[in-house]
Amino acid sequence: MTYCLALRLDEGLVFLADTRTNAGVDNISTFRKLHVLRPSPDRVFVLESAGSLATTHEVLDRIERDLSQPGDHDSLATVNHLFEAALYLGRLSNEVAGEHQEALAAAGADGTATFILGGQIAGQRPDILLVYPEGNYIRASDERPFLQIGESKYGKFMLELAVEAHVELEAAAKIALTSMMMTARANLSVGPPYDLAVYLNGSLALDEVRIASDSPFLGELDEVWTRHLFDAISDLPGVPPDVGASVG
Amino acid sequence: MTYCLALRLDEGLVFLADTRTNAGVDNISTFRKLHVLRPSPDRVFVLESAGSLATTHEVLDRIERDLSQPGDHDSLATVNHLFEAALYLGRLSNEVAGEHQEALAAAGADGTATFILGGQIAGQRPDILLVYPEGNYIRASDERPFLQIGESKYGKFMLELAVEAHVELEAAAKIALTSMMMTARANLSVGPPYDLAVYLNGSLALDEVRIASDSPFLGELDEVWTRHLFDAISDLPGVPPDVGASVG
Numbered sequence: 001m002t003y004c005l006a007l008r009l010d011e012g013l014v015f016l017a018d019t020r021t022n023a024g025v026d027n028i029s030t031f032r033k034l035h036v037l038r039p040s041p042d043r044v045f046v047l048e049s050a051g052s053l054a055t056t057h058e059v060l061d062r063i064e065r066d067l068s069q070p071g072d073h074d075s076l077a078t079v080n081h082l083f084e085a086a087l088y089l090g091r092l093s094n095e096v097a098g099e100h101q102e103a104l105a106a107a108g109a110d111g112t113a114t115f116i117l118g119g120q121i122a123g124q125r126p127d128i129l130l131v132y133p134e135g136n137y138i139r140a141s142d143e144r145p146f147l148q149i150g151e152s153k154y155g156k157f158m159l160e161l162a163v164e165a166h167v168e169l170e171a172a173a174k175i176a177l178t179s180m181m182m183t184a185r186a187n188l189s190v191g192p193p194y195d196l197a198v199y200l201n202g203s204l205a206l207d208e209v210r211i212a213s214d215s216p217f218l219g220e221l222d223e224v225w226t227r228h229l230f231d232a233i234s235d236l237p238g239v240p241p242d243v244g245a246s247v248g
Numbered sequence: 249m250t251y252c253l254a255l256r257l258d259e260g261l262v263f264l265a266d267t268r269t270n271a272g273v274d275n276i277s278t279f280r281k282l283h284v285l286r287p288s289p290d291r292v293f294v295l296e297s298a299g300s301l302a303t304t305h306e307v308l309d310r311i312e313r314d315l316s317q318p319g320d321h322d323s324l325a326t327v328n329h330l331f332e333a334a335l336y337l338g339r340l341s342n343e344v345a346g347e348h349q350e351a352l353a354a355a356g357a358d359g360t361a362t363f364i365l366g367g368q369i370a371g372q373r374p375d376i377l378l379v380y381p382e383g384n385y386i387r388a389s390d391e392r393p394f395l396q397i398g399e400s401k402y403g404k405f406m407l408e409l410a411v412e413a414h415v416e417l418e419a420a421a422k423i424a425l426t427s428m429m430m431t432a433r434a435n436l437s438v439g440p441p442y443d444l445a446v447y448l449n450g451s452l453a454l455d456e457v458r459i460a461s462d463s464p465f466l467g468e469l470d471e472v473w474t475r476h477l478f479d480a481i482s483d484l485p486g487v488p489p490d491v492g493a494s495v496g
Binding site: 151153154156157160161162165167170171173174175177178182185186196198209217220221224225226228229230231232233234235236237238239 | 399401402404405408409410413415418419421422423425426430433434444446457465468469472473474476477478479480481482483484485486487
């Protein structure tokens, strides 16, 4: 499994992905799931993937081939809008999965992949979109301006909180990391190192960092977070007296 | 869907269940999923259920019939150990689901149910057990002495925290409610009112309360909790400088 997320804030975008992959519990590895693409100077894209690693790799290779080969075909350099980039990505993903479907189905496997595509084309609104294996897409809503793929349940609460609190870009990055740590703690199929990318609207440039599992920053984040949770627990109001009678 | 949980602490047991049921999004109702059974003075059981409501109801009716009819058959009054109660419950559940399986499968439905069974038989250790639809069971482990059925992912973190913090019985009840609220906020299929039962070891009596959706206590719990989370967010350490450079 996997956990990738993206947040759209007033200032910019935040992307975070884990790197753990597994084919069965005895075949665990580390692969990059967050990819930054700069197909031309007027645009920057971030791609996050969940699902079949093989399909993801072939999709990325096809994207690169389309960019490097001259000719009259679509590519991330030729699309005029983010939604066209999402449709292009969705078409590749659907094609690749479809080509291997029969062989994979015979082995009881599923070759589909789900993507988050985000970024900006100069002069247009930065955005994040979720691309389904079938090739269609949705945008993040204005009410819940974040997207998740993979193991999305464990850390969803944190993202809702970030949105509710109208946090700034840097705080959002911290909250995203907390959401990730919460997920990794609960689910073995999600794990460090983590790839974080932060995009400031209009910059057409991404700040990227890989955060290792032994990073002192992660340790400190966990410590501060846990301390506050324990404080919260001790500060919670008492259960109504009719239930607390014999346990108070 | 459903969210039920149980915690086993040094002092006693905590049980919490939501009451929302749904057969499609346009058929939403409220049913009790936490049931207290006192089949004889030397024992008390709590039953929580997730899955088919029909199967749950028939299982409960059969449990009552077995208790009220004299004769040489198993019942919750005749079992000598909690694990025997779990096996008895599992047998009923498996039988009921099996009897309706063909008709349900033809309608594309699943009639299975999963249970948490907890409580104490006098002189024995209080415990909580998870009973699978197939009729077998597991105990809660010593390292993670809690069980969840239904929508377990959203609120799992809170229970792990409670265990890690070695909280007392009343604090555990508050944490369980926080875990429930977190789940209900994220998932429409889980909702109030909530049934809370707290068991003090050796008492053979349960404190029960139903907490309504408009309960001032729930509101205060949410307020204190959210305030502490926002404090935590503002107190989190800064993201490493190489990623914060253009966003600080």
